[in-house]
Amino acid sequence: MTAPVIEAANVSKVYGSGPARVEALRDVNLTVRTGELTVLIGPSGSGKTTLLSILGCMLAPSAGVARVCGDSIVGVRAEQLATIRRRHIGFVFQSYHLFSTLTAAENVQLALDVRGESGPKAVTKAEEMLAGVGLSSKFNSFPRQLSGGEQQRVAIARAIVADPSIVLADEPTAALDSANGHAIMTILSAIAKQRDRAVLVVTHDARLFGFADRIIHIEDGLLTREEPCNTDLANAAAKGGSTRFAVA
């Protein structure tokens, strides 16, 4: 049995009050374990982003308990939440959110810098990570000189360089074509498998199922069902099958 990295128990989130009251999440119970790539899927407005914000220690739940690597995030001050993020979480965003004035290597190095790691060791580590995602020739390229797929690889390298326990990926393939999307998911899948780490991917793209160990559906703020991994699809994905990313 792998260890739980994220635990959410009866988590609810309410925005606004009175007639403007919106229940974004309702009694969500979720456990994400190491060694798994979990896909959270749901349509727009289903509460995916709200749940990701709470699990990523960026938003406090209105009710319930959420823990990251055993640390409760309920009633915790913003600076302490930042510490939890720094220690345990790596993020991959839909729009990459790379720093336009920094090179690829510096963008990755920045994740170490905010953790107090700098100097030649940090540079080497950042370059190793970039090499690991196939960007050995792009260390000194600025984001504007990289394709979308390359930028997302830099973002993945940045997310994992500090060795977090969990990588939270928000629509990581939404801005990419099918080939790049496939490549990114292959990398994320490998991260979940090769390291003692969990990956949670939030998406509304059913084509990512093949990479998932677990698929969790969310609708109207409720986790509606959990599906086991589709082994056939997963194997095809691991072999580099690209049919699921073919442009419709």
Next chain:
Amino acid sequence: MSLVYTLASRNLFQDRLRFIASLTGIVFSVVLVMVQLGLYFGFNRMLTMIIDHAPTDLWVVSRETKYFEDLSLLDSKMRERLLAIDGVADAAPVLAGFSVWMLPEGGMTSVFMVASDLASGGLPVWNVVDGDPRSLLEQGAVAIDRSYAARLGVSGVGATAQIRGQPVVVGAITESIRSFTTTPYVFSDIAGARSYLGLPANYTTHFLVRLKPGADLEHARQNILAAVPAIQALTPAEFSEQSRSFWLLRTGAGAALVAGAILAVIVGTVSVAQTLYSSTKEHLYEFATLRAMGASNTYIYKVIICQALIDTIIGLTIAGLIGIAIVRMTATSVIQIVLTPNLVMTLFGLTLLMGIVSALASIVRVVRVDPAIVLTR
């Protein structure tokens, strides 16, 4: 090396036009502060220049006198009464007052005569760059400052002119003896000065009182005040302070200079703050990403403050070079701008403080940013 500096500098230099606009604001502000404070210190120095250079223990002046040029006449016979006081070694009369310098091509200009009995150790002229200060022992010889030579129509030592119809010859040229009233000082012997000022022999304006070695200054001062009515007996430091407080505080001249400097600091701070805030807003998602990555508030403060400091230090360097040029240009003019090491250090500290204060608005903006916005874009 941390990426704080790299991130800060590249964010700052990314938009060069904005950076140049900000730099212009800082340079303008620092130069303005430098000039205002330099003028203030120059004014301060000019105000008390003669008082500070007089070799005396006490200045004896009329009770109404507030500063050196504030003239009230004293009876010359007072000298004997001063010399009779226990502890007093000498009392040299100084005669000062406005007169009229006749220009060679016709016309006149006001001058301020300063004369003393040089033979009895009065007020010697200093900073002589041409001619001989001892020439003033002879009647008819005068010393003027180089900065006023053109205005007085004087080509150099040996040039002749007239003061109130009396012929004079320039015996010495000085440097940096300038009057805050902008009326040129003209040094001469005391007998000549009486005729240039049209004063009878029994009047003078100041006495320089020197005490005997070992004499108690306070005791001597009390004896002087007891023996001679309606006068003040002031040490050079006291007379300087009295002059400064009159001109800088009571006339508002100092307040105007300091107010100008404060306004300049505000302009500079707003300029840097505006640039930083605009840069911060442009990079808001990057700062939100930093927060999402778990960067501490301290790390984010460092990036913003580093940006502000880079901006202000570059501005300060350029302003410093301009300041040096201004000081050199005004070195021989009638306006004196003084940049002392202390003033330079103060300006450095003030500019850094200006940078840090200007970063506050950006810091408040970034600290309030919700890191979750990176998930919605």
